[in-house]
Amino acid sequence: xxxxxxxxxxxxxxxxxxxxxxxxxxxxxxxxxxxxxxxxxxxxxxxxxxxxxxxxxxxxxxxxxxxxxxxxxxxxxxxxxxxxxxxxxxxxxxxxxxxxxxxxxxxxxxxxxxxxxxxxxxxxxxxxxxxxxxxxxxxxxxxxxxxxxxxxxxxxxxxxxxxxxxxxxxxxxxxxxxxxxxxxxxxxxxxxxxxxxxxxxxxxxxxxxxxxxxxxxxxxxxxxxxxxxxxxxxxxxxxxxxxxxxxxxx
Amino acid sequence: xxxxxxxxxxxxxxxxxxxxxxxxxxxxxxxxxxxxxxxxxxxxxxxxxxxxxxxxxxxxxxxxxxxxxxxxxxxxxxxxxxxxxxxxxxxxxxxxxxxxxxxxxxxxxxxxxxxxxxxxxxxxxxxxxxxxxxxxxxxxxxxxxxxxxxxxxxxxxxxxxxxxxxxxxxx
Numbered sequence: 129x130x131x132x133x134x135x136x137x138x139x140x141x142x143x144x145x146x147x148x149x150x151x152x153x154x155x156x157x158x159x160x161x162x163x164x165x166x167x168x169x170x171x172x173x174x175x176x177x178x179x180x181x182x183x184x185x186x187x188x189x190x191x192x193x194x195x196x197x198x199x200x201x202x203x204x205x206x207x208x209x210x211x212x213x214x215x216x217x218x219x220x221x222x223x224x225x226x227x228x229x230x231x232x233x234x235x236x237x238x239x240x241x242x243x244x245x246x247x248x249x250x251x252x253x254x255x256x257x258x259x260x261x262x263x264x265x266x267x268x269x270x271x272x273x274x275x276x277x278x279x280x281x282x283x284x285x286x287x288x289x290x291x292x293x294x295x296x297x298x299x300x301x302x303x304x305x306x307x308x309x310x311x312x313x314x315x316x317x318x319x320x321x322x323x324x325x326x327x328x329x330x331x332x333x334x335x336x337x338x339x340x341x342x343x344x345x346x347x348x349x350x351x352x353x354x355x356x357x358x359x360x361x362x363x364x365x366x367x368x369x370x371x372x373x374x375x376x377x378x
Numbered sequence: 379x380x381x382x383x384x385x386x387x388x389x390x391x392x393x394x395x396x397x398x399x400x401x402x403x404x405x406x407x408x409x410x411x412x413x414x415x416x417x418x419x420x421x422x423x424x425x426x427x428x429x430x431x432x433x434x435x436x437x438x439x440x441x442x443x444x445x446x447x448x449x450x451x452x453x454x455x456x457x458x459x460x461x462x463x464x465x466x467x468x469x470x471x472x473x474x475x476x477x478x479x480x481x482x483x484x485x486x487x488x489x490x491x492x493x494x495x496x497x498x499x500x501x502x503x504x505x506x507x508x509x510x511x512x513x514x515x516x517x518x519x520x521x522x523x524x525x526x527x528x529x530x531x532x533x534x535x536x537x538x539x540x541x542x543x544x545x546x547x548x549x
Contacts, residue, residue: 130512130513130514132512134512135512136511136512136513136514136517137404137444137510137511137512137513138437138440138441138444138511138513141400141440142436142437142440144399144400145396145400145436147435147436147437172403172407173399173403176399176402176403176406177399177403179402180398180399180402180403181395181399184398184402184416184419185394185395187416188416188419188420189391189394191420192390192394192420192423192424193387193390195420195424196390196424196427197387199424246523250428262428262431262432267431
């Protein structure tokens with residue numbers, strides 16, 4: 129219940145999703161019993177659920193799937209990614225990547241998300257001849273999958289993407305093998321980084337980090353910061369966005 | 379379709395079924411038009427998909443849904459209002475339905491929406507989340523990625539503008 133004596137939309141939506149804890153569910157149901165306003169909203173939401181599931185879902189799902197497929201298919205082609213230079217395959221072999229955890233990056237259609245000032249870092253993967261899909265916590269990647277990167281520098285001028293695997297091996301993915309971060313072509317737009325990494329046969333987890341800065345930073349300094357703390361690396365002038373990955377056998 | 383393609387399609391379908399109601403209901407409430415809400419649901423879902431796939435829990439996924447659907451629907455409302463005829467005085471919100479009480483709280487969600495539609499863009503999403511969704515200031519701040527102080531300031535500005543608007547209408 130909020131300070132104004134009603135259930136918030138969030139609480140009502142979570143109740144419908146059965147995502148509240150048992151005590152929260154009891155509290156919410158108890159409130160619904162005694163509050164006409166909230167009961168009305170709960171009833172409306174359930175009516176919308178029925179309407180959505182009976183009519184809207186079936187009518188719109190094909191369009192949604194087509195849109196999603198088109199957007200994913202366009203990811204790698206837009207970047208003109210040239211999958212795998214042999215050297216990158218070897219580097220990835222030394223790294224072993226795969227699936228992300230943690231809260232989602234703050235990208236997306238920026239006009240609707242409305243965030244400014246936060247650099248973002250997203251990963252996408254491509255498996256065989258199938259389409260491109262975003263790498264999320266529930267997605268396990270396989271050896272041979274290829275991963276690509278998308279960033280929004282939010283004004284930062286320099287970028288370096290690196291990884292540190294479970295054994296602590298540090299590799300620079302972008303610019304591949306660089307000793308220092310490189311200037312970005314456009315500091316205000318979302319960028320799809322050229323190139324991609326093909327995952328090797330090593331299974332396990334590792335972290336990939338995008339390091340944004342106003343001045344060029346040395347890869348060695350970034351490596352030291354990651355070794356000091358992979359969860360919360362710190363380096364003067366650097367803004368880190370960390371992703372964790374796991375790779376499993378198909 | 380490849381095995382991976384099937385897997386992706388199933389995942390999209392599952393997520394759409396799970397979160398579609400929240401998006402659809404919200405769009406329907408903000409746009410007050412079933413056909414527009416149906417279109418908006420697809421658009422918002424495609425935009426929010428990446429976030430809900432990587433969200434650690436349903437509450438985080440809902441925060442993204444609120445943020446993106448609010449902005450999308452407000453844009454639609456603005457587009458419609460640009461094309462619409464000017465509102466006649468007798469279509470303005472009534473003072474009794476849109477009263478702002480001593481705590482600065484709008485008591486009627488429908489009236490709040492009418493006032494929100496007339497507020498400057500920067501105040502709209504904060505006002506929707508606070509007055510229409512009933513989120514706390516802290517939750518609004520977290521959802522929009524802004525400070526609580528900014529939320530308070532924008533709500534105050536919205537309330538002041540609404541008071542002027544209502545009193546002018548009453549005159």
